[in-house]
Amino acid sequence: xxxxxxxxxxxxxxxxxxxxxxxxxxxxxxxxxxxxxxxxxxxxxxxxxxxxxxxxxxxxxxxxxxxxxxxxxxxxxxxxxxxxxxxxxxxxxxxxxxxxxxxxxxxxxxxxxxxxxxxxxxxxxxxxxxxxxxxxxxxxxxxxxxxxxxxxxxxxxxxxxxxxxxxxxxxxxxxxxxxxxxxxxxxxxxxxxxxxxxxxxxxx
Amino acid sequence: xxxxxxxxxxxxxxxxxxxxxxxxxxxxxxxxxxxxxxxxxxxxxxxxxxxxxxxxxxxxxxxxxxxxxxxxxxxxxxxxxxxxxxxxxxxxxxxxxxxxxxxx
Numbered sequence: 619x620x621x622x623x624x625x626x627x628x629x630x631x632x633x634x635x636x637x638x639x640x641x642x643x644x645x646x647x648x649x650x651x652x653x654x655x656x657x658x659x660x661x662x663x664x665x666x667x668x669x670x671x672x673x674x675x676x677x678x679x680x681x682x683x684x685x686x687x688x689x690x691x692x693x694x695x696x697x698x699x700x701x702x703x704x705x706x707x708x709x710x711x712x713x714x715x716x717x718x719x720x721x722x723x724x725x726x727x728x729x730x731x732x733x734x735x736x737x738x739x740x741x742x743x744x745x746x747x748x749x750x751x752x753x754x755x756x757x758x759x760x761x762x763x764x765x766x767x768x769x770x771x772x773x774x775x776x777x778x779x780x781x782x783x784x785x786x787x788x789x790x791x792x793x794x795x796x797x798x799x800x801x802x803x804x805x806x807x808x809x810x811x812x813x814x815x816x817x818x819x820x821x822x
Numbered sequence: 823x824x825x826x827x828x829x830x831x832x833x834x835x836x837x838x839x840x841x842x843x844x845x846x847x848x849x850x851x852x853x854x855x856x857x858x859x860x861x862x863x864x865x866x867x868x869x870x871x872x873x874x875x876x877x878x879x880x881x882x883x884x885x886x887x888x889x890x891x892x893x894x895x896x897x898x899x900x901x902x903x904x905x906x907x908x909x910x911x912x913x914x915x916x917x918x919x920x921x922x923x924x925x926x
Binding site: 665667669675678679680682683684686687689712713714715716717720721723724 | 834848849852864865866867868869870871872873891892893894
């Protein structure tokens, strides 16, 4: 079974995955969504760390360290960021962090990742803007987005047919550039949210 | 007094450096730290991984050849030993001054 969900708060994500495990859904893969396998319902302890690795051997060393200390790596890859671990036996209060600073540290890394993404897109956006590839004037004069010859002279059913046919293309032409500012905005918001969670953890 | 701004070391850092006076891999570091601190410092995997990364960045520890590919072995460097000495001196002074003042 696949589920699509988005979390910034790892505590909430861990809780949700534990609830899923209690209902008999075992996390097997995380890419765009979560992939579960039907299994025996269990009281699992699931913890998430956030790290990406440049080299495969570093990733292997990391997983081995967790496995040596009783945490099975259940999902996540070298460059995926989120790494999912399940406790093998032991105390239900066990955690993958033993102090508050390192526990909060993963939110710093998430925040940085979103900030880097936003910074990546900004020059692209500015370049498209300054070369005139993006044209915000369509906002004020949407008629210019329609390229059908003589469209505005037509009338009745003839007009509506041509008009409605072209509308999706016109919208695409006119507003596709909005993708850049919207995504930059979303990334900055996520970076801010993660940073707030970091502050909250530090003060806890 | 002109002191290194990395001082004082955290309890965790101090014990990890001490544990690496002899080469050890990650899980062995956890066990050694617990033993050296008589059970009062228990390191979790995520915390230790971050600490190792940080110590490598400061070049207070370094990776050495290891037989196992999946478990890297680390050992303290001269710079790491120097930090341990500096912090031990700092604590020795604190101990001495505490004893002297509390004895009055």
